[in-house]
Amino acid sequence: MVYLDHAATTPMLAQAVEAMTAELGQVGNASSLHSSGRRARRIVEESRETIAAALGTRPSEVVFTSGGTEADNLAIKGLYWSRHRADSRRRRVLISAIEHHAVLDPAAWLGESAGAEVTLLDVDQHGRLDPETLRAAIGDDPGGIALISVMWANNEVGTVQPIPELAEIAAGYGIPLHTDAVQAVGKLPISLSGGVDALTVSGHKLGGPLGVGALLLARGVADPVPVLHGGGQERDVRSGTLDTPAIAGFAAAVRFAVEHREATAARLTALRDDLVARVRQAVPDVILNGHPGDRLPGNAHFSFPGCEGDALLMLLDAKGVECSTGSACSAGVAQPSHVLLAMGADAVRARGSLRFSLGHTSTAADVDELVRVIPGVVERARRAGVG
């Protein structure tokens, strides 16, 4: 099996498996006062310290969640509510047009049910948000803006956003900026600094377990109104018994991924560049989507003219090559990617695209196998045409 879908999820790192399994057999609620509770709490707090150190923040700024989607919801809804509550003029939410649905949909929901005015910030043909676009959108009414959210790197086409510049603009106006860094942590130098006020991390995208993540919340930013109410864990921002084994595995993965980031990124970039060059050779009219240089190390995203992405995916799957047509879609019916449409692609090109994403277990043999099967697959898919 050739697994080229690491952006969907990547195998757990051995260090994460070890840290997590060591905890699975233990008893202890991290909120309990007795010694079993204290033991669990120690694991949780050490994990918090590990993650904070790896991501350039303080332990008190780490809020554990059930994953990236929950962290994004907490940031978008929670910060909107708290900022709007503090000043009712703050109704505007500025987000990039290429956000993941975990940001897009909470923002749209706020628009439908909480009176928010959501502005989707345009991107260029590479999927990049120009800082001037943000500045223009803020315009002469920074006081009316509740929050800004721009992802660190796009999950589909891999384009890296100019977060430091964007954060500087937002900070200049005192507007909180959230960034979904789910795809970026462990691949790019990431830290909660320079005007970034909230940052989403997910465990399973970087070699940790599924079902755990965190929202990093810079001190000085008003706490978000909780999405989950209950026992008051995570300083009342996110209730729910902490998942000690998952948090231990998550922390081990973050530590390893960040420590080895440069070597991993260099290796994946070389492998990805080889993949892109050889797929281009095999299928000369293929279009590489996303920024040509400033993209996630393991990301290669192509449009195959005359093909349907669904057909390509099915044929590759039958040959043992696993990839994606974009972000995994649970509803089933393929919609043209909003990311590609925002980049100016037409619906046919958007539907004829595939994402190959490399990760820590990827090898040159994986690329060889893809390059071996892709010409036949593309030829077949072309025969079936576009719907």
Place this chain on the structure above:
Amino acid sequence: MTLRVLAAMSGGVDSAVAAARIAEAGHDVTGVHLALSKNPQSYRTGARGCCTVEDSRDARRAADVIGIPFYIWDMAERFHHDVVEDFVSEYAAGRTPNPCLRCNEKIKFEAVLDRALALGFDAVATGHYARVTADGTLSRAVDPVKDQSYVLGVLTREQLGRAMFPLGDTPKAAVREEAARRGLFVADKPDSHDVCFIADGDTRGFLRERLGPAAGPIVDSTGEVIGSHDGAYAYTVGQRKGLGVGRTPDGRPRYVLSIEPVSNTVTVGSREMLEVTEITAERPIWSGLRVPPATPITCGVQLRAHGEAYGCRVVLDGGRIRIALDRSASGVAAGQAAVFYDGDVVLGSATISAAT
């Protein structure tokens, strides 16, 4: 020989067992659910056998149990154009279409089959109750109650050559038992029925929404106007209830005899006048014969889904077909298919255009 087979999986019990049987026979099977609406909630909701998100999940779960790859193919545009719009325009033209038959003809065994063949598949399998015989002709299923050869009667020999109907030799009850035995949780799911794209089952309301009100007369067979309607499409040949003609001149009930779209007239008459023995049909397809019959043939004919078979004599008259029934049939509607049988074997089909 191992074939690459695309199993169309609706999310119902029949197509799940069909896929399981082909996989078990050693073929290389891929399950595909056909998404027929852009907005899955706009068609039927609930476990009715097709078209909903629940159904696509049921189909996926069944594919997982069987252990085959599963994908969803978006056929919404083709379905809307070839089945839904065709359904509406047929009613507007005074005919009574059969959308399941059209779906088999245009979607499952044309759009899906063509795409499957282009992608390297050898055949398309469905959960229909029908058989394809060794010489490539279509035949009735062994379960006479479930037999669906009528709605497949429009397929050509080429289409049948690429079709697999693994359930044709099995009674429905045994298929349900087999589903339970195989761990396919869809075993208890109710059968689908009615028109899958009319969510509430209200065909008249569906047509009125699309065609708008169009008042016209209801005329007795004598030519006398005895009532009015607000859309001739709401009537089908043989209909008795809901005519609203009140007390008729002779005090006897009236039945719809014909619908004339140009003058927007619904003609009604006595029950006896519904009885026909001469039928004209068009666009014949002779899947069960090597060449179209040069001389009149004697065979059986079925005039509606789950209807009875009549003996008949079929005469080709240019591109048309004239069917002389051995005994009278009632409520024969233009737009329905006449499917010809030699015993259980389907010889071919044609679309009914008139009956007297």
